[in-house]
Amino acid sequence: MEVMIFTDMDGTLLDHYSYSHKPVDELLVDLRKLTIPVIPITSKTFSELIPLRLEIKSACPFVIENGAAVVLPKAAFPLASMISKGDDIEDAGDYWIKSFCPNRHYWQSLIFSIKDEFPCQFSTFSELGVEGVAEVTGLSLGQAELAVDRQYGEPVYWTGNAKDLEKFCSRITELGGFTLRGGRFTHVSGNVDKGKALLWLKKLYEKKNGKQIKSIALGDSGNDIAMLQAANFPVIIRSPVHEPPLFQQTENNRVPAMITSATGPEGWDVAVKELLKMIGVMTSPKEVNNDG
Ligand SMILES: [Mg+2]
Incomplete structure (x- = not known):
């Protein structure tokens, strides 16, 4: 080979x-x-x-x-x-x-540590749960269940404004994390x-x-x-x-x-x-x- x-x-x-x-x-x-x-x-x-x-x-x-x-x-x-x-x-x-990179729990704690700075502006995947993720993505419940089962990062569903999302991303960077912005979700994880x-x-x-x-x-x-x-x-x-x-x-x-x-x-x-x-x-x- x-x-x-x-x-x-x-x-x-x-x-x-x-x-x-x-x-x-x-x-x-x-x-x-x-x-x-x-x-x-x-x-x-x-x-x-x-x-x-x-x-x-x-x-x-x-x-x-x-x-x-x-x-x-x-x-x-x-x-x-x-x-x-x-x-x-x-x-x-x-x-x-x-x-x-560190596991999902690490990134969840990191996000949680700055949650008060962005009141009511986002929900994490774990906060949304399987039903919530199915609702915002259009996935079936079965598909959402597999998608929610992440091990190395936490997606954030942003409902606040774009300027505050910028701020959120720089705060994550300051704390040693990395953000990857998709359509509806911003993924918080390591340098991977x-x-x-x-x-x-x-x-x-x-x-x-x-x-x-x-x-x-x-x-x-x-x-x-x-x-x-x-x-x-x-x-x-x-x-x-x-x-x-x-x-x-x-x-x-x-x-x-x-x-x-x-x-x-x-x-x-x-x-x-x-x-x-x-x-x-x-x-x-x-x-x-x-x-x-
Ligand atoms: Mg592709």
Whole structure:
């Protein structure tokens, strides 16, 4: 194995509207035969990823909550010592978890410590609860339950004015936190991003396999940029709802970012096949059989 694929989920491997992954299903089978890992890197939670990776038949590690933690199946990494010499690996049943920031409780306390400065201007995810989150997001109760189950950060639903939100964000920064503003929610967490998680996991596989690995990364949004800048072969997946995010090439990138013509998983399928051909790995079924 000399190639690893790191991928965003929503709008990238999954269709923006239907969440379908059908256009990539055949290619995912070929990639498994070639033992090329496809690593989901997402803003989703551990609880959201577990059913999703079953659905795409993935046994690979995955990265949750925007790079806050890497989850490694024990089937692939039976010993914690295969991951780290230190003791910072958490045992989570069938998985090991390597996190890159303090846990959710830490961020909840931090937010709580400044709550009086912003009276009645926000509710946290935990204050909203499953029903509240379902109401403001439009998720079903079942989906909201998985989304609320966060481990490494706390989203804040802001109901105050924009100027006070600025103030809130600078107070969090003063206290050592980081804020990421989405549509309705501002996420409070540590200094994490998808790029750091990619580099850590790539290094782990290089150590495990004793050889250098080429990384392909695919994403459709601004929160994927750090991941694309950390990858050797960056791919911007076209979105049906927004312009491609701005991208500046880095020394990690061996080629400029490819921007797909097709959106979502259709674009994914074309881009990965093209890059594997360029790198010298073939994916047609006949060639897969001949190679192994
Ligand atoms: Mg996305």
